[in-house]
Amino acid sequence: MLIKKNVKRLLLYRLCLVKFREMGFKRVYSYNLGHEAGVSAEQIRKDFSHFKITGNKKGGYDIESVLEKLNYIFRKNELQKVIIVGMGNIGRALSHYECGFTVRRQYIVAGFDIDPVKIKKTYNVPVYDMRSMDEYIRTNNIQVAIMAVPSISAQEVCTILVDAGIKGIMNFSPVLLQVPENVIVNNINLCDELEIVIYTAVNSNSINEAMIDNLTRD
């Protein structure tokens, strides 16, 4: 069985491979790729091996063909339709990133909002009323949604999405959504991500043991 960590690394490798390709390289060794991605060469070979991505015993990996296989694994031959719910700060920022998603064959096909002011104001993607979302999802067979609504509405919106048949949610609210077993939620907690930076930077990359000891004294 495959775990997320593994997949995340594959996506990281792709990023590096694209960079190498842009630099004009045709082939790459596990060592080069590992150095760029910040993982060991063995890890690269292990991951590739697991996904049946093969190289050449002496010449390393052909960048183009690895990228092709990665695209195949990530179903890049298919059109990946995604909707955004909540066209506020985050929702709008994402909708303006069209080209960034497009190169990865991720198509933001529609936005939905409860606020009349935001509806149909033509951004890069059309924005519709929440009441039409259920039908839209069903008729267009949408499987994945980005949620960027206020935290207070998150669970409510989530339930609507799940009932309509959504199978994967990228959630920006700092709320742990209740979903059925078969629905995937990827929580993006930007405050947490910032906090980790602050914490790690300030503690110079390791826990301040003295500080923890202090905790025991009060």
Next chain:
Amino acid sequence: MLIKKNVKRLLLYRLCLVKFREMGFKRVYSYNLGHEAGVSAEQIRKDFSHFKITGNKKGGYDIESVLEKLNYIFRKNELQKVIIVGMGNIGRALSHYECGFTVRRQYIVAGFDIDPVKIKKTYNVPVYDMRSMDEYIRTNNIQVAIMAVPSISAQEVCTILVDAGIKGIMNFSPVLLQVPENVIVNNINLCDELEIVIYTAVNSNSINEAMIDNLTRD
């Protein structure tokens, strides 16, 4: 030594604890917290134990006091000043989230941009010219920056930040930044995060082995 995974879980626990507190609870058992956070009760106790967060042999954990200790660990008693570089889609979205950061004592104190149109247009946070950034960082002793500039400028901006003394960077560009050992980079790759959702949702949470087998045949 402490690893990010551990810290990330602590932040997750805090999210749950805040929720429980809002619901009126005063105490919580490792079992409850684990259920909410989606980890085992033992994991909770191990993590807490590692950070010297203690509970009560029969009565579980006092929510308020655990939150206090978490705040202490994450230095919530200190003011955490952060700057944003690049006031485009993402940068502006973050700058409008002021209150969200404020409750976590993360203060977005300033934005910086190269585009005259975006400078000093008073958003929630003041936006200055890039040329004044180095001085601002030094005089205000800023340690952490959010980077939301186009990918093409990412490394260039990163170098300026590092030279000015920045110790932690939250980076939204799909670019692996070259930084010295002592500088922390947290890469937020929203396309990757979306891709993981798509991948996992479409493959119903596990790798499609038949698909991988196909890979070996071409």
Next chain:
DNA sequence: ATTATAATGTTCAAAAAATCACATTAAATA
């Protein structure tokens, strides 16, 4: 054509993380 080389791919070992099991102990109860 043969040999040397240098990379992959896989097996085996070590390290890390998660889970289990249980001893400990605070609270409730009789």
Next chain:
DNA sequence: TATTTAATGTGATTTTTTGAACATTATAAT
């Protein structure tokens, strides 16, 4: 007060992940 109960906290065990070692093989050199 003594006993039972129910939770924590931690040492032992298992599982997962990572790293090292090496056998394999495509390419280059002789």
